[in-house]
Amino acid sequence: MKYALFLGCTIPVRGQNYEMSARRIAKELDIEFEDIKEFSCCGFPVRSIDKEAQLLISARNLAIAEERGLDIITLCNACTITLQEAKLELDHDPELKKRINEKLKKVGKEYKGTAKVKHFARFLYEEYTVDKIKEKIKKPLKNIKAAAHYGCHFIRPTEVYKDFDDPEHPKSLDELIEATGAESPDYPDKQRCCGGGILGIKEEDALSMTKNKLDDVKSVGADCMISICPFCSIMYDGNQKKIEKTYETEYKIPVLYYPQLLGLAMGIPADELGFKMNRVKTKNFLAKVEGQDEA
Amino acid sequence: MSEVIDVSKLDRNFKYQVINEPGGEGLLSCFACGTCAASCPVREVDERFNPRKLIRMVILGMKDEVLQNEFIYLCSGCYLCQERCPQDVGITELMTALRNIAVKEGYLHPSFKAQLEFVYGLGRLYELTEFDNKKRAKNGLPELTPVVDEVKTLLKEAGLSKFVEVEE
Numbered sequence: 515m516k517y518a519l520f521l522g523c524t525i526p527v528r529g530q531n532y533e534m535s536a537r538r539i540a541k542e543l544d545i546e547f548e549d550i551k552e553f554s555c556c557g558f559p560v561r562s563i564d565k566e567a568q569l570l571i572s573a574r575n576l577a578i579a580e581e582r583g584l585d586i587i588t589l590c591n592a593c594t595i596t597l598q599e600a601k602l603e604l605d606h607d608p609e610l611k612k613r614i615n616e617k618l619k620k621v622g623k624e625y626k627g628t629a630k631v632k633h634f635a636r637f638l639y640e641e642y643t644v645d646k647i648k649e650k651i652k653k654p655l656k657n658i659k660a661a662a663h664y665g666c667h668f669i670r671p672t673e674v675y676k677d678f679d680d681p682e683h684p685k686s687l688d689e690l691i692e693a694t695g696a697e698s699p700d701y702p703d704k705q706r707c708c709g710g711g712i713l714g715i716k717e718e719d720a721l722s723m724t725k726n727k728l729d730d731v732k733s734v735g736a737d738c739m740i741s742i743c744p745f746c747s748i749m750y751d752g753n754q755k756k757i758e759k760t761y762e763t764e765y766k767i768p769v770l771y772y773p774q775l776l777g778l779a780m781g782i783p784a785d786e787l788g789f790k791m792n793r794v795k796t797k798n799f800l801a802k803v804e805g806q807d808e809a
Numbered sequence: 810m811s812e813v814i815d816v817s818k819l820d821r822n823f824k825y826q827v828i829n830e831p832g833g834e835g836l837l838s839c840f841a842c843g844t845c846a847a848s849c850p851v852r853e854v855d856e857r858f859n860p861r862k863l864i865r866m867v868i869l870g871m872k873d874e875v876l877q878n879e880f881i882y883l884c885s886g887c888y889l890c891q892e893r894c895p896q897d898v899g900i901t902e903l904m905t906a907l908r909n910i911a912v913k914e915g916y917l918h919p920s921f922k923a924q925l926e927f928v929y930g931l932g933r934l935y936e937l938t939e940f941d942n943k944k945r946a947k948n949g950l951p952e953l954t955p956v957v958d959e960v961k962t963l964l965k966e967a968g969l970s971k972f973v974e975v976e977e
Contacts, residue, residue: 567967
């Protein structure tokens with residue numbers, strides 16, 4: 515089956531390790547992605563300025579996928595909630611849909627509501643299924659503790675994700691992690707936000723939120739943290755050193771994108787999964803993964 | 810906050826303005842239980858941000874204090890309060906509604922203004938330079954180009970071009 519790959523803004527520039535690993539495992543799992551050059555920003559940054567302007571940008575992207583008869587697969591949590599919520603609102607409010615389509619005419623587009631939107635991790639969980647993933651595992655990641663970070667917009671709000679995971683006690687990402695043979699530990703305040711949403715508003719508050727989470731992940735002795743959102747990764751991976759310096763502490767916790775973890779377990783070399791672009795060094799982690807091979 | 814509120818300075822219509830803004834509909838259902846404040850990860854690190862207090866201020870009509878204060882921008886949008894609210898106030902959506910009202914009243918936070926300028930000028934939040942595309946090619950990733958014209962047209966349609974100072 516073929517899907518339109520919606521990269522969003524952050525991934526192609528600041529999350530190429532996510533993009534590389536997602537494309538690599540999709541190839542291995544026979545999931546075909548089509549790149550669509552006309553896709554723009556999902557609309558999320560405009561939401562706080564003018565909700566209807568956001569809907570316009572979101573609806574344009576959805577219409578582009580519809581024209582090609584493709585469903586959308588997203589990699590970023592913010593793109594996911596923005597596009598899925600826009601779809602929900604447009605499909606349930608005929609007047610809004612009419613108003614939006616009136617304006618979309620200016621760019622020769624029409625939103626119909628035929629394309630579905632799904633996050634890649636949710637797609638792997640619901641449609642590819644954990645059982646089939648298990649069949650693809652060549653190097654089970656035994657003795658690896660990989661702490662799941664869902665990211666808020668993967669499971670909340672319920673209004674948008676009502677048919678999916680539990681917003682307070684989700685299990686999808688934990689099960690996806692465990693499919694690789696790794697352990698997905700419970701840890702305090704697992705649903706806590708990374709703080710990324712206010713990084714541009716008040717950096718010290720945002721980093722303080724990130725620190726709280728890193729403390730909790732460290733407290734259970736995790737070998738790595740697993741993210742499925744580029745902005746969460748910017749907070750935990752990109753800003754980890756800064757937080758260590760500011761708070762005079764040490765974490766050295768590698769932050770992997772889920773496709774990187776799965777790729778390793780599928781026997782794909784780390785180089786092909788973009789590990790070189792991870793900011794927190796993964797050398798010791800990868801040695802531990804390799805080490806158990808010989809054991 | 811210990812100072813006395815001056816009733817003569819309150820805008821009693823503010824709450825109606827809020828419930829008529831998309832996202833603000835649930836405002837008047839709040840019975841001030843404080844579940845939002847207890848759930849809020851931002852409040853945990855910054856006491857100034859307190860969703861319960863903010864909701865009371867909106868209902869009382871403290872329009873200027875609400876719209877001119879930094880704290881409506883401190884919501885990280887995690888939806889924990891919204892999930893747990895027993896009255897379905899829709900607090901995260903309410904924050905969006907308040908921000909949208911602030912824009913309508915002529916105030917655009919510098920952080921959002923900067924983001925708008927990028928989306929307006931590039932169709933994206935980050936510039937994709939030649940260097941970025943070279944790096945992408947090296948990593949075996951397809952070239953990406955800006956998507957400007959249609960996004961610009963739509964943002965103009967939405968009336969947002971007036972906030973964007975860049976050429977035009």
